[in-house]
Amino acid sequence: MGPAAYTDGMPQPDQPRILIWPATGAGPFDVTADLMRLVPSLADQGTVVIEPDSDRLRQLVQDPRPTVIVTSTPIHEIPTDLGAPVIPVVGWPYDRIPTAVMPWDRPPFDRCLALNSATRAVLARDLDGAVAVQLAPTPARRLAAQATDVITVPGVVVDSDELEITEATIRHADPTRLAPRDTWDGSPLWLRFSLTDDDRGLLVGFYNSEVWGTWSRIRDPWVLLPRTVSGDIRLSMDAHGFAGNAGRRVRVTLGGASGWVELPERHDHLIVEFRGVRPTNVLQFHDLDVSNAGTSTDIRTMGVALGSVRLTRPGVWSKVRDRLGWRRSHPVTESTTDVTLTGVVYLAVADPRDELSHWSQLITAFGMALRDEPQATLVVQFPEAPLAAFFAELQLTLHRIGGFDCRVVVLTGRLPDTEQARLYRRADYFCTAALGAASAVAAVDAMAAQTPLIAPDHTAFSDLGLPDTGWPVATTAGPRGWPGDLERPIVVLAQRPDFDSLVACLRDSFRLATKDRPAWQEVAERASRVAPGTPPDVAAVIGGVVDAGV
């Protein structure tokens, strides 16, 4: 795929070029959505070309025409040898730029755009004034849409109303709806559950993973398979038992078929063969001993220790049958789920792989604040994350809250714009418990749709008019390492939300929404007014670089 020209028709040879280099990936520094919102304001300054591939970007820079690169690439990852002036668009979720660990001696840019005033202050201070920092708040997208109680979701929906969580079991009304609708093709399906394996998110009723795998927590734990499997299946697993489960014969089920394994005392390779498995995506263990609480220093109820599971076809004839029959009878299907929302709706949009998003703490606070309110619903939207990125932590979080009458709905997949706008309209509040955020793009869109904000008043949320536009959550600073790497130095601070403050915000906001609708409406209108429009100075900054003879 070649570069995407933003302007219609061929670029004019005498116009300067503005190369938009959107970063790929997700995480605490991702401001690509913000960058793309700024693009329309640049069209008057030159020919805008969007190029996500860094190699092709370097080729484009070879062209002798004046060129400037505008990028959402995190500033510590910007190469020093791009061959054209660079203007980073920056949202920063921490208190400082850790310049000591930057790969460059001095920044490969002399000006940048900060998405909020907190970021601007950090950049101006830590880049020592060598870089001109212009404020460029993310423009809100105002889509005309009516609030609706029914949201059509193209991805997976996890609804607490469909989960039955007890001390011994966790049941879902229809687990097949939790996985993609595609059928297993019979090629080996190998799931690993160590601390660094994404598949650990598919475990239900287990403790957090360790280096080797993980221990089950409940009597009947299960593994959510990422495919619908059926037919004759050979299950291999690395497993063992502890205390009352060592040497225990344990029943394992898969789509109505049963098998037995004897759990050894030490990790071993165990095999179960299932015949005539009905279509399913649940591999379940039954009747584990959970009466014995671990060791003197470990209170966990240790059932089965599971390192990995591997599903294969047991023989060549089964493979043939699978190709001829089963696969045709269970084709890949695409479907949507209608989610009906009632009562007071709180909306959060997050990326569960961003450790600053703190989403499980938000759910915990919601569950504890509004435990007895059946008319309170928290919708958590994970637009870019697969189920495995959050499912294990979600069900453990819901379990830890204990019984509750309120409702938590998790949506995956990106909604069409109109549907997203309807959801913003339907939501009574947009909420977050983030430790820090580079971007507030979802918040400003929700606020533009008259949705008040519940958020810590820091980083990307610092310009959103709190407390006039909602409820500010109190925070205190805490030390952090660079995200995603336990070995990286601890050099920055993030803001920890105060749990009681978050609970109080949720309770107060629920009271306002249910008891004093006119007052809620006033807050909603203020929220709508504070959402930024098109930033007037962005084009001028870009134009300044171009005019300076790039």
Place this chain on the structure above:
Amino acid sequence: MPASDFVVWCPNAGAETTLGAADYSYEFVLRQFVPALAQLGTVERVPDPRSLVRESADRPILLSFAPPHRTPPEVGVRTIPVFAWEFDRLPDEMFGGNPDNDWRRPLERCGCAITHSRFAVDVTKRAMGEQFPVVSLPAPVWDSYTREPRLRPPSGGSLDIAGVVVDSRDSLPIGAVPTAESTRIEWDGPLFTAVFNPEDGRKNWRDLVRGFVFALGDERDATLLIKVVHSDPERGVGPIVADLRRLGGFRCRVVVVQSFLPEADYRALIDASTFAVNASRGEGQCLPLMEFMSAGVPAVAPDHTAMADYVSPANAFVVRSTREPSSWPQDPRLIFTCHRRAVDWESLVDAFRRAFDCAVTDPETYAAMSAAAVASTQRYCSAATVVEGLRQFLPRVATGSP
């Protein structure tokens, strides 16, 4: 069995070899209580109250130094559970198939209890009713450790340690921790000392270490000495060293020690310390902090849970804290049934800075804090306080059916 007025029992005999195990500190509490009880009558220690006490014709009072669910049932004599508690709700649900995990059941059976703080008394009464006989009597450590209040902050010194020592001034080990050996540690300036088991989730040691380095990272004369309470150096020292490596270069100094110090060496450590440090999420009483403060060592610590009884701005640089959800530590379900305290890290950093400044520039304030530390711990955990408390409490509960 000889006639005794009191029989004491603890499930964790030989605590020196089980440092870091669950409930290991009950053994140390028992040892501190025995002299106080001896002022009121004869005391006998038994390894298994179920086999021995039932035979007794003298009807002694059994003091069970253990969590209520581990209190021996049906031993035929008046039994008083002596337990520590630091969460805002007593376990009042059955779980794990053991009815006694609902602590109301064993407490109701015993009809009374001794705990170690006003906080724990309030929590117990909320669960058992206002009339339930429960009293706060901490381990009486004051008399053993008290000193004349300090007139000035100790600054600089040396200690000889036989054990595992990791010093941030040397290159931090990667992988295995060093073997135990005799080491002389010498330092200049104020010495901040923390004593904890890093596998005890309440201790919040990462915040403590990071707070110290963030606060005093540029001060060459600031030293944090961590005495690890754990029998296994890999598990006790290794995680702290790994965290120190992530903190990068700093000019202040952190020394991690894993050693079961002989009593004289432990007292020397107390005498050399300028401040005792605690960043815990909750304390049942905190024996090390009580011992240091009894000896006139001001603290850097929060004033929540049991520490509210003896930590104050008069004797400590108080660290703020807020509530956060928690589960009962013995509950494998992990359900959020209670709250613990979340230390305000900025406040901790600020407390370290103020403490350092005080030690370096304000000896008068330091001396006043030292005197206040001695006085407050005397009120809280002196033998006189505890014996008087026992003298008032035991007659209330000694009668009646066991």
